[in-house]
Amino acid sequence: MLCLKCEANSGWIKAVLKNIDEVIIDHAHCEKKAAGTGMSLLSSYPDKTELTLAMADLVEEEIGHFKSVVQILQSKNITLSKDKGDEYVKALLSYARTTEPNRLLDRLLIAGIVEARSCERLQLIASAVEDSELRKFYSELSNSEAGHYVAFIKLAKIYFDETIVRARLDELTEIEKSIVQSLPNLPAMHG
Ligand SMILES: [Fe+2]
Numbered sequence: 001m002l003c004l005k006c007e008a009n010s011g012w013i014k015a016v017l018k019n020i021d022e023v024i025i026d027h028a029h030c031e032k033k034a035a036g037t038g039m040s041l042l043s044s045y046p047d048k049t050e051l052t053l054a055m056a057d058l059v060e061e062e063i064g065h066f067k068s069v070v071q072i073l074q075s076k077n078i079t080l081s082k083d084k085g086d087e088y089v090k091a092l093l094s095y096a097r098t099t100e101p102n103r104l105l106d107r108l109l110i111a112g113i114v115e116a117r118s119c120e121r122l123q124l125i126a127s128a129v130e131d132s133e134l135r136k137f138y139s140e141l142s143n144s145e146a147g148h149y150v151a152f153i154k155l156a157k158i159y160f161d162e163t164i165v166r167a168r169l170d171e172l173t174e175i176e177k178s179i180v181q182s183l184p185n186l187p188a189m190h191g
Pocket residue numbers: 031034061062065144145
């Protein structure tokens with residue numbers, strides 16, 4: 001569960017299993033957006049060397065995940081369609097404070113929470129799908145996203161006092177819990 005304060009709604013995995021192809025399409029977009037988050041962070045804070053290097057690694061990994069997911073779609077003869085957006089991430093980001101240095105802390109912690117939630121959901125999919133290749137793929141990816149969660153928290157602790165990081169993580173995970181519990185259980189990674 002990493003830092004998370006609630007589990008996925010029980011209806012979510014049922015929606016996923018009913019429409020796994022749609023979930024894989026949404027998943028490809030999630031990986032693309034995760035790479036985008038890394039690019040955005042290293043563009044916003046070019047003077048922060050540890051952050052720049054960690055985000056360069058993250059972008060490489062996430063774009064690799066994106067490529068792997070698109071290859072899975074290709075093997076299933078599915079074309080990647082338009083990105084429908086991610087209401088969960090949008091809702092969470094609306095709580096990021098607007099003035100620095102608070103904005104940096106919130107962007108790092110929200111990115112970490114999204115990684116933790118993605119890790120949970122990938123694990124749930126890995127345990128529930130029948131296709132053995134998909135099970136293996138999702139299980140490996142889940143471990144990778146757990147590593148990204150750790151990387152974001154580590155960065156937050158480089159630039160902020162540990163007590164401040166813990167307190168804000170506690171607030172944001174409380175907010176995340178209420179967002180997750182009100183999700184409509186759609187066939188999407190954070191649906
Ligand atoms: Fe990823």
